[in-house]
Amino acid sequence: MSEMRILLIEDDSEAAAYLVKAFREAGHLADHAADGLDGYARARDGQYDVLIVDRMLPKLDGLSLIGGLREQKVETPVLILSALGQVDDRVKGLRAGGDDYLAKPYAFSELLARVEVLARRRRASGGEPTHYRVADLELDRLSHTIRRAGKDIALQPREFRLLEYLMKHAGKVVTRTMLLENVWDYHFDPQTNVIDVHVSRLRSKIDKGQDNQLLQTIRGAGYMIRDGAR
Numbered sequence: 001m002s003e004m005r006i007l008l009i010e011d012d013s014e015a016a017a018y019l020v021k022a023f024r025e026a027g028h029l030a031d032h033a034a035d036g037l038d039g040y041a042r043a044r045d046g047q048y049d050v051l052i053v054d055r056m057l058p059k060l061d062g063l064s065l066i067g068g069l070r071e072q073k074v075e076t077p078v079l080i081l082s083a084l085g086q087v088d089d090r091v092k093g094l095r096a097g098g099d100d101y102l103a104k105p106y107a108f109s110e111l112l113a114r115v116e117v118l119a120r121r122r123r124a125s126g127g128e129p130t131h132y133r134v135a136d137l138e139l140d141r142l143s144h145t146i147r148r149a150g151k152d153i154a155l156q157p158r159e160f161r162l163l164e165y166l167m168k169h170a171g172k173v174v175t176r177t178m179l180l181e182n183v184w185d186y187h188f189d190p191q192t193n194v195i196d197v198h199v200s201r202l203r204s205k206i207d208k209g210q211d212n213q214l215l216q217t218i219r220g221a222g223y224m225i226r227d228g229a230r
Contacts, residue, residue, distance in 0.1 A: 004049040004119045005029045009039030009065065010081070011057055019052075022108050036060025043069055048076050049119045052111075055082035055093065063096040070097035073131035073140075077118035081106075132167035135227040137206060137214055139167050148206055158183070159202050166215070166225040175222040199223055 006023055008030055010016040016032045023030035031048075033039035036057035043051055043065075051069075055062040066078050080098040082089060090101040100114050132139045136149045141164065146153040155163065161183050166174055176195050184194075203215045216224050 003028055004115065005031075005047065006050050006052060006115065007031050007033065007039065007042055007048045008052045009033045009036065009043070009057065009062070010052070010054045011035060012054070019108070019111075023112070026112060036062065036065045040065050040068055043076065044072060044074055049122060050115050051076050051078045052115065053078055053080055053098070055080055055084060055089075063093065066093075066097040073129070075130055077122050079111075079114055079118060081111075132164070132170070134167055134170045134214055134225050135212055137167075137225075139164055146206070148210070153205055155202070155205060158198060159205070162198055162202055163206070163225075166223065170225045173218050173221045173224050178222070 006028055008016055008019055008023075010019070010032065011034055013034065016034070020030045020032050031042065033042050037059040039051075039053065039057070040060055053062045053065060057065065060068075062080060062082070066080070069076070069078075077099045078097065079100045079102060080093040081102055081104060082093065083104045090103075093101045099118055102111060102114060130141045132141075138147045139145075139160075144160065146155055146160070146163065162179065165179065165183050179195050199215065199217075207213045207215055213228050214225055216226065216228065218224055
């Protein structure tokens with residue numbers, strides 16, 4: 001397994017020191033946060049492959065921490081550690097947004113194996129974001145929703161894929177050929193007007209009546225989503 005960056009959120013300093021040392025000896029980077037608020041801040045701002053979260057934490061409990069991260073669209077895999085090992089406890093942890101649950105006491109070899117599995121899953125999916133935002137325009141891939149200034153916008157499936165691709169490359173020129181290959185999944189004359197038609201429809205839905213026009217045509221090059229107010 002290639003090097004992972006792990007954030008351990010654990011208030012037991014002795015246990016945390018042991019785990020940080022063990023992960024580093026296994027060839028991984030491990031940071032430690034001693035309470036829920038510190039862990040929440042680091043998890044939001046840091047780029048981690050996996051979070052290991054103790055359920056019973058001071059200042060902010062583990063389940064609230066995980067729920068807060070998921071509300072903020074932080075999709076880093078989470079393994080919950082807890083002395084509470086009953087089925088109902090595990091179900092609560094998973095429903096709060098955890099990806100795996102390991103009851104105490106545990107063997108480090110099992111913890112390491114589970115963390116590696118979570119990291120592999122994330123890397124296999126490319127760690128692709130599930131939420132994109134440009135100015136006041138938001139796209140959520142999981143709920144398949146679009147909002148601008150807090151108001152829902154209804155898009156057809158092809159329009160959704162088109163907007164998703166543009167927002168994924170926000171601030172960069174996207175050519176017609178790129179759109180044909182990645183949104184339509186086939187190759188033909190990039191001069192065809194099928195893209196112009198869909199872009200026009202999309203623009204009318206996301207930019208109509210807005211002072212800040214986000215979807216822009218770059219003459220002779222393609223299209224771009226960017227915050228025009230900047």
